[in-house]
Amino acid sequence: MEHADAKRKGLIPRLFIITLLYFLLGFVAIEFALLALACMSIPFMLLARYKQKVWCHRYCPRASLIQTFGKKCSRWRVLPPMFTDGYLRKVLLWYFGLNLLFIAGSTIRIATGDMAPMPYVRLFIAIPLWPLPQLLHIGSPDWLIHLSYRFYSMMLSSTILGVVAAMIWRPRAWCAVCPVGNLSNRLLRHHT
Numbered sequence: 001m002e003h004a005d006a007k008r009k010g011l012i013p014r015l016f017i018i019t020l021l022y023f024l025l026g027f028v029a030i031e032f033a034l035l036a037l038a039c040m041s042i043p044f045m046l047l048a049r050y051k052q053k054v055w056c057h058r059y060c061p062r063a064s065l066i067q068t069f070g071k072k073c074s075r076w077r078v079l080p081p082m083f084t085d086g087y088l089r090k091v092l093l094w095y096f097g098l099n100l101l102f103i104a105g106s107t108i109r110i111a112t113g114d115m116a117p118m119p120y121v122r123l124f125i126a127i128p129l130w131p132l133p134q135l136l137h138i139g140s141p142d143w144l145i146h147l148s149y150r151f152y153s154m155m156l157s158s159t160i161l162g163v164v165a166a167m168i169w170r171p172r173a174w175c176a177v178c179p180v181g182n183l184s185n186r187l188l189r190h191h192t
């Protein structure tokens with residue numbers, strides 16, 4: 001099988017450029033942030049096709065980014081037990097699940113005129129920052145701009161967590177608790 005040795009081959013080099021490009025494209029037009037949907041669905045499509053975590057082993061741009069940052073450090077601390085005992089995995093799965101639910105709910109409420117949009121970056125659902133300067137103005141409806149900012153914020157928040165964990169504990173500490181990796185493991189267990 002074409003991807004049978006994906007784990008052995010490891011990540012394709014320099015995929016982190018895709019992650020950096022994603023955040024840069026937000027300054028061109030925030031609507032590009034909707035590409036997050038591809039990042040969230042492709043891992044599961046590959047999992048369904050190859051019955052293994054091909055995305056995690058070979059193609060994940062975020063893993064490439066955190067690995068690149070992590071390798072710049074050399075004195076990591078011991079990984080706290082909550083990374084490996086399942087506690088943080090559960091917390092993050094709930095956090096991202098609820099985040100997606102809030103995103104869907106607020107977008108629907110804005111589309112129906114029941115809520116004002118939040119056209120700015122907000123970290124960890126709680127820290128409002130600012131709107132990004134836009135090179136292109138596509139003229140999207142408020143709900144789509146809101147949705148784009150929510151995805152951008154979610155991707156930025158989780159990338160920050162991943163990079164910080166990589167620099168403190170180990171290059172791919174984030175992978176031990178990543179909701180996509182966690183869900184992939186659960187699905188694989190379910191089908192074997």
Ligand code: SF4
Pocket residue numbers: 043055056057060061062063174175176178179180181182
């Ligand atoms: S666990 Fe998450 S961050 Fe790590 S490789 Fe898989 S999808 Fe990427």
